[in-house]
Amino acid sequence: MRHxxxxxxxxxxxTEEETKAKVDFVKEILEKNGAQIAAFxxxxxxxxxxxxxxxxxxxxxxFYFTAPTxxxxxxxxxxxxxxxxxxxxxxxxxxxxxxxxxxxQAEKFALKVEKEVEAEETLDEESPKEATTEDLVxxxxxxxxxxxxxxxxxxxxx
Amino acid sequence: xxxxxxxxxxxxxxxxxxIEFMDYKETKMLKHSLSExxxxxxxxxxxxxxxxxxxxxxxxxxxxxxxLIPYVVNTKQxxxxxxxxxxx
Numbered sequence: 725m726r727h728x729x730x731x732x733x734x735x736x737x738x739t740e741e742e743t744k745a746k747v748d749f750v751k752e753i754l755e756k757n758g759a760q761i762a763a764f765x766x767x768x769x770x771x772x773x774x775x776x777x778x779x780x781x782x783x784x785x786x787f788y789f790t791a792p793t794x795x796x797x798x799x800x801x802x803x804x805x806x807x808x809x810x811x812x813x814x815x816x817x818x819x820x821x822x823x824x825x826x827x828x829q830a831e832k833f834a835l836k837v838e839k840e841v842e843a844e845e846t847l848d849e850e851s852p853k854e855a856t857t858e859d860l861v862x863x864x865x866x867x868x869x870x871x872x873x874x875x876x877x878x879x880x881x882x
Numbered sequence: 883x884x885x886x887x888x889x890x891x892x893x894x895x896x897x898x899x900x901i902e903f904m905d906y907k908e909t910k911m912l913k914h915s916l917s918e919x920x921x922x923x924x925x926x927x928x929x930x931x932x933x934x935x936x937x938x939x940x941x942x943x944x945x946x947x948x949x950l951i952p953y954v955v956n957t958k959q960x961x962x963x964x965x966x967x968x969x970x
Contacts, residue, residue, distance in 0.1 A: 733949065
């Protein structure tokens with residue numbers, strides 16, 4: 725098993741559903757060939773530096789995965805056949821420094837399910853904070869002496 | 883000698899930033915090593931160290947293949963602000 729990165733560029737003329745289907749198609753063929761997808765980075769539609777097949781824009785998506793060496797050939801063959809892909813590139817990560825970067829990226833763009841969980845956690849953390857600030861405001865009203873203390877507390881919070 | 887003092891001493895910007903690995907998707911980092919016409923600048927002009935210059939070369943070539951950076955900018959297809967491409 726080796727560490728790889730696969731960049732694909734889709735035609736911008738496709739509808740959202742079609743692009744999604746094509747992204748899933750890549751995921752499917754990767755997994756079919758024994759690859760384990762670690763992360764998926766969606767770069768979205770952006771301008772191409774030069775026209776490809778007379779197209780000015782392209783939909784970029786990047787996959788980070790580990791796979792046996794034979795898988796790459798098959799995946800590339802399938803992508804080449806599919807007309808919707810205007811460009812693709814697979815990059816091999818070999819030495820320690822490259823691997824470190826691969827791990828970093830894999831963590832950063834870990835699959836979506838984990839991301840949503842993280843988002844929920846952060847939301848939970850935010851809600852008690854708001855409550856405390858409200859408490860502080862109510863204390864201000866009670867007495868002028870505590871105001872100074874409260875302001876100090878606020879300053880430290882900031 | 884007087885001529886030499888006109889210019890600041892060249893140094894490797896990538897060494898300063900302590901870059902271990904360059905990602906071809908981050909095109910901003912390659913800006914130092916590209917000319918206005920998107921040619922790869924030689925080491926004697928940029929002051930890059932050998933190790934980082936080799937990394938830059940590989941990364942630029944990958945970015946070109948992925949259509950993130952143009953291969954050539956010539957008079958036939960003029961881009962008004964070529965470096966805007968990097969800031970996307």
